[in-house]
Every structure is written in structure tokens, then in C-alpha cells.
Amino acid sequence: MLTDKQKELVESFGVIQEQMGLSPASARVNSLLTIVDSSELSFDEIKDALNLSKSATSNAINYLLSLNRIGYKTKPGERKRYFYSKLDQWKVSFKKDFLGLYNYTAMIDEIIKNRSNENQDFNNELKDLNEFMNYFISESINLIDNWKKK
Amino acid sequence: MLTDKQKELVESFGVIQEQMGLSPASARVNSLLTIVDSSELSFDEIKDALNLSKSATSNAINYLLSLNRIGYKTKPGERKRYFYSKLDQWKVSFKKDFLGLYNYTAMIDEIIKNRSNENQDFNNELKDLNEFMNYFISESINLIDNWKKK
DNA sequence: TTTTTAGTTCTGCAAGTGGAGAACTAAAAA
């Protein structure tokens, strides 16, 4: 199912995704579904390709489904589910991530409001950071929205 | 040293920074140094303001120093160190973060190279994502570099 | 020389995470 090189890539891309917050098993599953040539894999194919237990496979799959990073389809007359990478969701999730940064800037605004004017240099640093953040968030969202408009 | 509102903010900004990868204690220390009116605090002031043990305080401070998120100064004739938030480093560390994303795009390039042409739709999704990522990274670095050139 | 200061490092524990394997379940097939 995988070439030797692809097996290596599943691991190394897996590590990168671990660093991005996925658990080892979820990272491997997502990595596998990105790398494998087949357009979708069954539960057991995933389990066997990664040498995972059923519980680890089940939990990893359900976690990735909850994040909307993978999806599944069924085939007529079969009960099995076939999982695939929802890579095309990247715009949606990037956008969500950037919007989430507004929590950070709102927090900084609160902090600015509640600092004395004793140390104006630092107050100005906070304001500058926040101005940039707000600018950066809206620019990033523009970049996403204007990317190959479809 | 802190108003009641500021104490609250230390906690809530602390939580946000925990979500960004800092340990609870490091997050509180960094939060405190961002919120407190004094321009710098000693080891014991930090320890007492946050009700931390000496070890937790020491480890949190040294971790933040290693990340370059805080710094310290000394006062003539005193051995104590006074710690402050290095908020002005944000440009440097944002830039480093974005440059780090090139590892991700390099990985995706490797993946593309090692997939068959069986599923061109997915191959094109990978290419599209990577094109965007490369564009986004370079644009972001431009935004940082051009921000209020000083 | 002894004591104090300003921390650092070590020891031990409580809590959380991640995954294996077994037990379980609901629907479909035999």
C-alpha cells in the first residue's frame, strides 16, 4: 500500500503534526491519509498500515473527524466507512485560527486599559503590538479570501 | 503591587498563554511581567505575587529567558536580578515562527513528489495548499518588515 | 570565619496522556 519512501514520510510528516498539537496516533493517521495513493482507506487498512490497536485507531479517527480534518464516505451495500483527508478545508480552518487571535488582541486591550501611565514606553509597546496584530489578522484573512477566488 | 482587576488579568492572560504552549507557571510569570505597573520585578516579588515555590519560579524564569521572552537587569551594588517582559521582541519571534513554516512546505513538497498520479485532484489540492503557504509566509514576513520601519 | 543572600538542583509525588488489549454493542449476514 505504501512505498518505503512513503512509509518514511508518514513518520516524518507525523512528527511535524505532533508538533502542531496532534497526538502521535492522530498525527500518523492524518499523515497516512495525506500520503497514501488510494483516495480513501477503511478502519482496518489504517489500523494495519500503522500497527495501531483498535482503540487507538478509533480514538484517532474520531478526534480527526471532530476537527473536520478528515471525512468518510460509504460504499453502496457496505457498512464499512472509508476515510479520507479533508485537505481542502484548509481555508476554513486557517480563517478560524486567525479569527481566534482576536481573543488575544482583546486581552491585550484589557491589559492596556488596566495599566497605570507610569511606564509609557511599555504601554506604547503593547499598543504597537496590538495594532500590528489587528492589522495582521485582517490582512491574513484577506489573503485567504482572495486566494484563487473560486 | 497589583490591583484586583490586574490579578484577574494575570490569570486570564495566563490561560491564553498556556494555550499557546507555556506551562502554567511560565504563563503566569510572563503574564505578570506584562501586566504589572513596575517596569521590572525581582525573583522574590514574582514568587510572592504568584504564590509559587522557589523551584517553580526559578524554572519558569529560566525557561522564559531561554525563549528570550523576558530579560533581566541588575542594579549597581546589588546581586539581585530584576526581570522584565521583552515584549519588543515580537517581530523577531514572529519572523522566526513564519520561517519555521517552510519546514512544513518542504515536507509537503516531498509528499507531492512521492505520490502517484492516480489521484490528480488530491495532488492539486496539495499543490494549491503549498503555493498558498509559500505565498503567505513571504507576505507575512513582508508585513512584519514593513511595519513602522524604524 | 560564619552567616546571609539569591538563587539552583534534587527528590518525590499528584495528575494527566496515550495507547494496548479485552470486553462490549448494534446492525447485518448466515
Next chain:
DNA sequence: TTTTTAGTTCTCCACTTGCAGAACTAAAAA
């Protein structure tokens, strides 16, 4: 009705994290 399929959930354990408190250390003060 029994068995198989396609998972899910439960139990247990190994490993990691984060912190407190105690022991330690090196420089400075007394």
C-alpha cells in the same frame, strides 16, 4: 437464531509534566 462485522468503550498501565519542599551552592556581607 447464531455468527460475523465494524467498530466503541472500559480497564489498566507506562510515561510525562509540573510543582512543592528540601537540600545544596557560590558569592557577598558581617
